[in-house]
Structures are given as structure tokens and as C-alpha cells.
Amino acid sequence: MNKKNDEKRNENMTENTEAVEISPEVKQEEQIADSTVSKTISQSTEDIQGIKEKLSNLENQYIRLMADYQNLQKRASQEKEELYKYAAQKTLEVLLPALDTFDYARASVKPDSKAEKIIEDFTLVFEMLLKCLKDIGLETIEETGIPFNPFHHEPLHQIPTNELPEQTVVQVLKKGYMLNKKVIRPALVSVSIKEEMKG
Structure with a gap:
């Protein structure tokens, strides 16, 4: 009896399998769905590729900007060092005439020079030095x-x-x-x- 039931079941299954045919409408819907999925995947792939290109461009831009920034820092540091190195130059340029006057006064003093002449020369040097210092804001x-x-x-x-x-x-x-x-x-x-x- 079991055998008969099994055979009957197998026959029913075969009939059902043969009876299921895919209709043209379903096929068309499947093709449309496949086409839509393909388009979506293709569009997503293009979008991802575009995003990768933008990211690559931004990374390159960032690297260039960082290099520019580091160069700017180096240049500013060098300029600062130069500024400190020659900061006294302007002051010394202003003081050079007083130094010259002092040198002339020193050269004019002879062993037999009178005290009044020495005092006069050094007063002149002091006044010249004071004038130079006033010129730079002292x-x-x-x-x-x-x-x-x-x-x-x-x-x-x-x-x-x-x-x-x-x-x-x-x-x-x-x-x-x-x-x-x-x-x-x-x-x-x-x-x-x-x-x-x-x-």
C-alpha cells in the first residue's frame, strides 16, 4: 500500500511540474528587473569610481597644501632668523657717524693737547652719539x-x-x-x- 501511495505522489509531482510554465509576462518582468538591477549596479559602480577619483584629487590637493604650508613655515623661520641676525644693523648704521666722530676726536688728541680741547672733542662726541640715538627713538x-x-x-x-x-x-x-x-x-x-x- 505504501508503494502505491508513493507512485501516486510521484505522478502528481510530475504533473504539477509540467503544468508550471513561466508565462511571457513573468519573463518580461524578470528581464525588466534584471535590467534595472544591472543599471543600478552599473550606476553604483560609476558613482563609486567618481567618488574614488574625487577622493584621489582631494588627497593630492591635501598633499600639495601640506607641502606649501611646510615651505611657508620654513621660509618664515628663515626670515625670522635673518631678522634677529641683523636686527641691530639699523641701530649700528645710525651710530656709525658718532663712532667716526669719536675716532676723529681720539686721533686729534696729542700728548701735549690741552684739557679744554679734549673736553671739547669728547663733548662733541657725546652730543653726536645722543643725536644718533634720538634719531632711532631714544x-x-x-x-x-x-x-x-x-x-x-x-x-x-x-x-x-x-x-x-x-x-x-x-x-x-x-x-x-x-x-x-x-x-x-x-x-x-x-x-x-x-x-x-x-x-
């Missing part, structure tokens, strides 16, 4: 009779007096200097304080 801080300014003065002594207002610069012990209005050395000064009455 100013002296040496005025007396003005109010004490902690940014321009450094008090060394206090002088009791009632003749001047308190905290007035009475005496400049060592000149101060400013370069282009910036204090590079404050003046050492004596400052007035109120004199106490003895009684």
Missing part, C-alpha cells in the same frame, strides 16, 4: 621739579623739604631712557617728602 628721562612717576622713576633717596610739593623729583642720580615712548630703564631719582617741624 629719549632721556632727566627732568627735575616734576611729580614722581613710578613708571618713569625709581626712587633712591628721599629729601625732606617744604619748598617743593611732596613726591617731586628733586635730583636725577642716573638718567633713565625710553625707546619710542616705552621705558627701557627708569631714572634713579631723589624724591621730596614733607619736612617735619622740630619743636
Whole structure:
């Protein structure tokens, strides 16, 4: 009985297999689907290739920009070194006339020269040097009779007096200097304080 059932089942399967035919509409839909999938894959491949090219271009651009940046850094570093190396050149160029004057004064001093001539020559050298320094922005801080300014003065002594207002610069012990209005050395000064009455 089992054998008969098996044979019957096999016959039914064969009939069903023969009965399933693929209709032309299904075939056409499959072809359209295959074509669409192929187009999508082709388009995706093109898109991926385009993205790879853009990425490659951007990488090349990045490498060039980094090289330019590194070259710029090297050039800036070299220029900075050159600037430091020759920073004093302008100052020295301004001081050369004073150096020349000093050299002339030194050469003019003979063993039998009079003291007045030596003083005159060195005064000339000092004035020339001061002029050269003023030309590059140096100013002296040496005025007396003005109010004490902690940014321009450094008090060394206090002088009791009632003749001047308190905290007035009475005496400049060592000149101060400013370069282009910036204090590079404050003046050492004596400052007035109120004199106490003895009684």
C-alpha cells in the first residue's frame, strides 16, 4: 500500500511540474528587473569610481597644501632668523657717524693737547652719539621739579623739604631712557617728602 501511495505522489509531482510554465509576462518582468538591477549596479559602480577619483584629487590637493604650508613655515623661520641676525644693523648704521666722530676726536688728541680741547672733542662726541640715538627713538628721562612717576622713576633717596610739593623729583642720580615712548630703564631719582617741624 505504501508503494502505491508513493507512485501516486510521484505522478502528481510530475504533473504539477509540467503544468508550471513561466508565462511571457513573468519573463518580461524578470528581464525588466534584471535590467534595472544591472543599471543600478552599473550606476553604483560609476558613482563609486567618481567618488574614488574625487577622493584621489582631494588627497593630492591635501598633499600639495601640506607641502606649501611646510615651505611657508620654513621660509618664515628663515626670515625670522635673518631678522634677529641683523636686527641691530639699523641701530649700528645710525651710530656709525658718532663712532667716526669719536675716532676723529681720539686721533686729534696729542700728548701735549690741552684739557679744554679734549673736553671739547669728547663733548662733541657725546652730543653726536645722543643725536644718533634720538634719531632711532631714544629719549632721556632727566627732568627735575616734576611729580614722581613710578613708571618713569625709581626712587633712591628721599629729601625732606617744604619748598617743593611732596613726591617731586628733586635730583636725577642716573638718567633713565625710553625707546619710542616705552621705558627701557627708569631714572634713579631723589624724591621730596614733607619736612617735619622740630619743636
